[in-house]
Amino acid sequence: MPKVGMEPLRRKALIDATISAIGERGSLDVTMSDIAGRAGVSSALAHHYFGAKDELLQATMRHLLSELGADARTALRAAATPHQRVLALIAVNFSDKQFQAGTIAAWLAFYVEAQKSPAMRRLLRIYARRLHSNLMSGLVRLLPRAEAERVAEGIAALIDGFYIRRALKDGAPNAASAAAVIEDYLETKLVQQKA
Amino acid sequence: MPKVGMEPLRRKALIDATISAIGERGSLDVTMSDIAGRAGVSSALAHHYFGAKDELLQATMRHLLSELGADARTALRAAATPHQRVLALIAVNFSDKQFQAGTIAAWLAFYVEAQKSPAMRRLLRIYARRLHSNLMSGLVRLLPRAEAERVAEGIAALIDGFYIRRALKDGAPNAASAAAVIEDYLETKLVQQKA
DNA sequence: TTTCATTGATTGACCAGTCAATTAAAAATA
DNA sequence: TATTTTTAATTGACTGGTCAATCAATGAAA
Numbered sequence A, B: 001m002p003k004v005g006m007e008p009l010r011r012k013a014l015i016d017a018t019i020s021a022i023g024e025r026g027s028l029d030v031t032m033s034d035i036a037g038r039a040g041v042s043s044a045l046a047h048h049y050f051g052a053k054d055e056l057l058q059a060t061m062r063h064l065l066s067e068l069g070a071d072a073r074t075a076l077r078a079a080a081t082p083h084q085r086v087l088a089l090i091a092v093n094f095s096d097k098q099f100q101a102g103t104i105a106a107w108l109a110f111y112v113e114a115q116k117s118p119a120m121r122r123l124l125r126i127y128a129r130r131l132h133s134n135l136m137s138g139l140v141r142l143l144p145r146a147e148a149e150r151v152a153e154g155i156a157a158l159i160d161g162f163y164i165r166r167a168l169k170d171g172a173p174n175a176a177s178a179a180a181v182i183e184d185y186l187e188t189k190l191v192q193q194k195a
Numbered sequence C: 001t002t003t004c005a006t007t008g009a010t011t012g013a014c015c016a017g018t019c020a021a022t023t024a025a026a027a028a029t030a
Numbered sequence D: 001t002a003t004t005t006t007t008a009a010t011t012g013a014c015t016g017g018t019c020a021a022t023c024a025a026t027g028a029a030a
Helices: A006-025 A032-038 A043-050 A053-077 A082-093 A101-114 A118-139 A145-165 A175-194 B006-025 B032-038 B043-050 B053-077 B082-093 B101-114 B118-139 B145-165 B175-194
Strands: none
Touching: A006 A032, A006 A043, A006 A053, A006 A101, A032 A043, A032 A053, A043 A053, A053 A082, A053 A101, A053 A118, A082 A118, A082 A145, A082 A175, A101 A118, A101 A145, A101 B101, A118 A145, A145 A175, A145 B145, A145 B175, A175 B145, A175 B175, B006 B032, B006 B043, B006 B053, B006 B101, B032 B043, B032 B053, B043 B053, B053 B082, B053 B101, B053 B118, B082 B118, B082 B145, B082 B175, B101 B118, B101 B145, B118 B145, B145 B175
16 A cells, blocks of 8 residues: 555545445435445545545535536537527536436435535535526526526526436436427527517 | 324324424434424334334325325316416415425435335326326417427426425525426417417 | 223444554654 | 654444334223
């Protein structure tokens, strides 16, 4: 075992293991031993690096949040028009990387956790605000402000709605059809505007 | 303490207590003792009537499901047109009785639980199918079949989406604005159709 | 005197978090 | 260079607490 800078490696491994464990169990009801085992270390080490289970879970959520944020930034950079910006944001949420069993399960579990944990709620609010302002950055050029606001809320709810409803289907998640419904919603609102 | 037919009374009290406990804790992470205490009985009695915690939770979910179903039937009975049928279904989900902290928390918690419990998943599927077919009963008269299908999916996702996003806001749930977004979605699709 | 309602006490499992002990690399010192 | 010392990484074993589930015992109506 090398001695140099194990900490970042172990933290990353433990966070990945947490997502995988949550994905398999389908809830936050996972033990530190299980997580640590998946990461190939003892549960004592997980406590050593994260202090408490809570902090590991929060770190995991922050990781999910930052991955999604990075994907969104990349997608937005490639979008030339306001319309494309909105489509890009929808696409990101249903990309193969994001719309995955483990990740979806983790998001849902965190939503539930947010009801009792102020820290989690704060993190989720960051996500919600960021999504909203990203969506608005495109929508305000396409619709009157009040209308844009409404559509942004609708798209956000649709995204979370399809995430949660994923729990009903078994087998591979069908991202394409979910994205199609949201895109259709957007197009309909835009067509209506032009008319 | 009367002796006659305590069972239905106690079952009802325990189910109500379960919803209240879940609502307060914000998750299914509630103890049998807590639930039993709220119902004014010992945890042993809860086990006596329900056998296991799992069955109490399932019974609670079945209760939620049947309340929602009853409300939906009542609302549909008063709807004269296909358009009103759809509006009525939206309204039911955001009525004061349904869109309540405790009930919302319970639905979300059950969604998460459904990921690991086949029994819960089955129950949620019943809810989803019923909502879908209720929505379609109005939409097929208003839109071409494929379009109706798409809108039904959209409305269902919006409802669940606003339920889950309720977790982000604090204070009283704002049902009116959620319902407004969904109604706007519906109207937009109908106007588009006429054009 | 049978049958239903009810509980206190107990058990057994599980689990987060702690800690003292071990290894080995790295840094400091001779 | 050879040594001692410090520091980081790591774990097995343990503790305290929690909780679902069981059960034998009590009460009280029919």
